[in-house]
Amino acid sequence: MEILDSGLLQRALLEVVVVGATCGALGVWLLHLHHTYAAESLAHAMLPGLVVAALVGAPLLLGATGGVLAAAALIALAARDTRVGAEVAVGVTVTTAFGLGALLALAPDVPARLGELLFGDLLGTNTTDLLVAGGLAGLVALALVAGHRPLSAAVFDPLAAPSLGVRPGRVELALLALLALAIVAAVQALGNLLVLALIVAPASAGIRLGRSVGGQIALAAGVGALSGLLGLVASAELDVAAGASVALAAIALYVLATLVRPPGPRATGPRRSLVETLSG
Amino acid sequence: MNASAVTADAGAARVEVAGLAAAYGSGDVAVRDVTFTAAGGEAVAVLGPNGGGKTTLFRALLGELPATTGSARAHGTIAYVPQTERSRLDFPVSALDVALMGAYARTPWYRRIAGADRTLARAALQRVGLAERAGTRFGALSGGQRQRALIARALVQDAGIVLLDEPFAGVDRSSEEAVMSILDELRAEGRVLLIATHDIEQARRWDQVLCLSTTQVAYGPPAQTLTTTVLESTYGAEIVVIDGGERAIAVQHHSHSHSS
Numbered sequence: 001m002e003i004l005d006s007g008l009l010q011r012a013l014l015e016v017v018v019v020g021a022t023c024g025a026l027g028v029w030l031l032h033l034h035h036t037y038a039a040e041s042l043a044h045a046m047l048p049g050l051v052v053a054a055l056v057g058a059p060l061l062l063g064a065t066g067g068v069l070a071a072a073a074l075i076a077l078a079a080r081d082t083r084v085g086a087e088v089a090v091g092v093t094v095t096t097a098f099g100l101g102a103l104l105a106l107a108p109d110v111p112a113r114l115g116e117l118l119f120g121d122l123l124g125t126n127t128t129d130l131l132v133a134g135g136l137a138g139l140v141a142l143a144l145v146a147g148h149r150p151l152s153a154a155v156f157d158p159l160a161a162p163s164l165g166v167r168p169g170r171v172e173l174a175l176l177a178l179l180a181l182a183i184v185a186a187v188q189a190l191g192n193l194l195v196l197a198l199i200v201a202p203a204s205a206g207i208r209l210g211r212s213v214g215g216q217i218a219l220a221a222g223v224g225a226l227s228g229l230l231g232l233v234a235s236a237e238l239d240v241a242a243g244a245s246v247a248l249a250a251i252a253l254y255v256l257a258t259l260v261r262p263p264g265p266r267a268t269g270p271r272r273s274l275v276e277t278l279s280g
Numbered sequence: 281m282n283a284s285a286v287t288a289d290a291g292a293a294r295v296e297v298a299g300l301a302a303a304y305g306s307g308d309v310a311v312r313d314v315t316f317t318a319a320g321g322e323a324v325a326v327l328g329p330n331g332g333g334k335t336t337l338f339r340a341l342l343g344e345l346p347a348t349t350g351s352a353r354a355h356g357t358i359a360y361v362p363q364t365e366r367s368r369l370d371f372p373v374s375a376l377d378v379a380l381m382g383a384y385a386r387t388p389w390y391r392r393i394a395g396a397d398r399t400l401a402r403a404a405l406q407r408v409g410l411a412e413r414a415g416t417r418f419g420a421l422s423g424g425q426r427q428r429a430l431i432a433r434a435l436v437q438d439a440g441i442v443l444l445d446e447p448f449a450g451v452d453r454s455s456e457e458a459v460m461s462i463l464d465e466l467r468a469e470g471r472v473l474l475i476a477t478h479d480i481e482q483a484r485r486w487d488q489v490l491c492l493s494t495t496q497v498a499y500g501p502p503a504q505t506l507t508t509t510v511l512e513s514t515y516g517a518e519i520v521v522i523d524g525g526e527r528a529i530a531v532q533h534h535s536h537s538h539s540s
Contacts, residue, residue, distance in 0.1 A: 032368075032371060146389050147389070150389075152373065152381070156371050156378070156381070157362060157367055157381070159360065159362045159366070160359075160360040160430075160433075162342055162343065162344050163342055163385075163437070163439075164381055164382070165384055165385030166385075210372065211372060211417075212372050213371070215372075
């Protein structure tokens with residue numbers, strides 16, 4: 001296939017496959033812990049960090065890191081507001097941060113890069129981006145392997161977890177830290193809006209199809225990587241936006257998974273909100 | 281290894297609660313003035329209405345909720361067997377996986393679960409009558425089987441103290457007997473059992489009864505403790521006495537409080 005002859009596309013392919021597999025695997029735990037809203041909040045509220053990095057010409061990675069940290073701090077702070085309720089406070093905070101980011105990005109004397117920040121610049125992936133994303137992805141993967149048992153206990157039985165030597169609150173905070181790493185790794189490729197597709201859709205497909213937790217994670221990672229491959233090929237062949245194609249491929253694979261296996265038992269048991277987790 | 285390999289760690293297991301008061305973050309005192317001691321081989325029914333402080337007492341014993349005054353001490357490994365209705369049925373773990381969780385605390389994060397612990401988990405499942413169900417998804421088990429899988433986990437933990445939260449809720453009649461005989465065995469091995477229940481008839485079966493209604497109403501053997509006066513103080517107006525005072529039934533208003 002001619003797509004593989006171009007260095008540009010090779011790097012993009014490698015990047016999106018690595019990022020897709022990582023986000024897919026991580027997403028399984030986020031979905032089991034009902035943290036989809038957390039993923040969305042963190043990803044969206046980091047926009048000001050990205051924009052400021054673009055404004056001052058700093059590396060996107062730096063902006064993403066700062067943006068995620070600031071977003072987490074703001075969300076944790078907003079969650080303490082008992083007057084309107086934590087979920088509302090977080091919703092307002094996230095929207096404010098996103099709006100602030102858009103306002104900065106749309107100022108007249110700013111290079112027009114808002115689209116890139118929101119939707120990613122997969123084809124702009126350079127070797128440094130690739131190495132950084134690979135490193136972060138490796139870190140997330142290692143942490144997921146090491147944390148498999150504590151995560152299982154925290155999901156299955158948060159009430160009994162402490163007597164099993166597991167602190168569910170800390171486990172969830174660690175998972176959110178991994179989420180932040182994965183978002184930082186993926187934002188170059190997919191932008192802070194589309195990254196959510198790779199965290200939620202492959203994981204949903206994996207959870208639908210897998211019969212064990214390990215199976216679900218392996219399937220989600222596979223679906224994530226496949227989404228990257230299919231999306232990138234489609235975007236090259238049809239000459240459409242790369243990030244959006246990847247996101248749509250992930251959604252299409254999820255829909256396929258629901259057709260193969262219709263919905264299972266509903267999620268039950270206690271759930272903690274992002275707010276409860278961040279406020280300890 | 282046969283099933284008898286799974287035995288209690290100690291006759292020294294002991295629960296000591298002295299003047300305990302505990303509160304949640306909101307500052308409302310959830311339970312206060314609780315004082316009792318339970319030694320190995322004793323099964324204590326913790327009786328009271330929803331919101332009476334049963335779960336709060338358990339959380340204090342597990343060290344998850346600090347005592348605002350007094351103390352709750354557990355001498356021995358402590359295991360918590362939650363209500364099966366509150367566990368995650370959509371999470372794809374088998375009965376064996378659940379039993380293996382009992383070995384998590386002693387397995388370093390960089391190691392696989394030891395072969396000896398796998399043997400122990402299988403023996404524990406056999407002991408609770410789930411050997412044939414080891415590979416079945418937890419969510420696909422019946423209520424009683426789930427309860428037994430969770431008890432198998434407590435066995436793998438080798439817990440000297442076992443806290444059970446409404447172990448007969450959502451459990452069918454035949455499983456109820458199976459669970460009951462396992463609990464009798466655990467007690468005979470010298471473990472301490474604390475059994476939270478709102479069922480007065482159930483409470484009569486155990487050695488001691490602790491009546492909780494935010495504060496401790498009574499503690500002692502059921503025959504002396506479960507008097508009409510005590511039950512009225514425990515349940516307030518919700519108590520119905522039948523058979524000329526011989527039997528009493530609590531009328532439960534099922535509020536879905538998580539602090540019951």
